[in-house]
């Protein structure tokens with residue numbers, strides 16, 4: 001069985017280091033610069049984990065300024081085979097409500113100023129040009145583990161939380177929220193939820209051959225509903241604390257289960273896909 005190591009990228013409201021046992025701190029630098037914060041290395045159950053706060057522990061980094069490449073590179077360098085993330089998001093559809101968890105399977109990219117590849121000839125970075133397939137950005141096996149765990153925990157009964165097995169995340173550049181017209185358009189496109197961070201994080205994890213899965217933690221209804229107040233920092237903050245408790249329970253329960261699966265084939269497949277996506281120049 002292939003050994004696994006799980007990176008956890010905590011979104012807004014989720015960077016509690018106490019979820020890790022035998023914790024140590026590590027400061028790292030990558031060819032792409034510094035990650036958002038120190039890496040917290042430790043264990044959940046008997047699985048090695050590395051926790052990284054996406055916005056820094058003091059929440060000081062805006063979504064558009066997160067060094068996504070340094071974050072993913074640092075976790076890859078630490079030997080992470082998997083990355084599990086949480087991300088606060090707005091609902092774009094009827095039937096998805098604040099407090100719900102959406103397990104993501106697709107994204108729509110509405111970001112504009114972010115570096116989405118490691119293959120740009122950065123010194124110390126990888127060689128060649130990479131045209132990575134994004135048909136299946138998220139790891140379906142890891143996502144299934146997450147969804148099953150949410151169901152087993154019965155969060156819907158205890159904590160008034162519906163789990164959605166799949167969902168398309170629309171990522172905007174931010175830091176502003178969407179106008180009503182934009183929000184209605186995203187809704188008409190069929191996207192399920194909206195945030196500011198899934199792209200390019202998932203894209204870079206895919207380039208790194210890592211199994212990446214994400215829990216969208218719904219905090220608000222964005223701005224498309226006529227009868228509901230539009231998203232504000234206050235509405236996001238109000239549901240954040242409860243959402244983080246649920247997400248923490250899911251992480252603590254799902255990570256030990258990941259170890260029961262033999263990831264050898266899947267990890268080899270990921271690496272084969274990466275290798276097959278790189279064009280090396282002959283000059």
Ligand code: ADE
Nearest residue numbers: 088089090195196222231
């Ligand atoms: N994060 C949480 N809610 C959001 C929203 N409505 N739009 C973008 N990012 C969000």
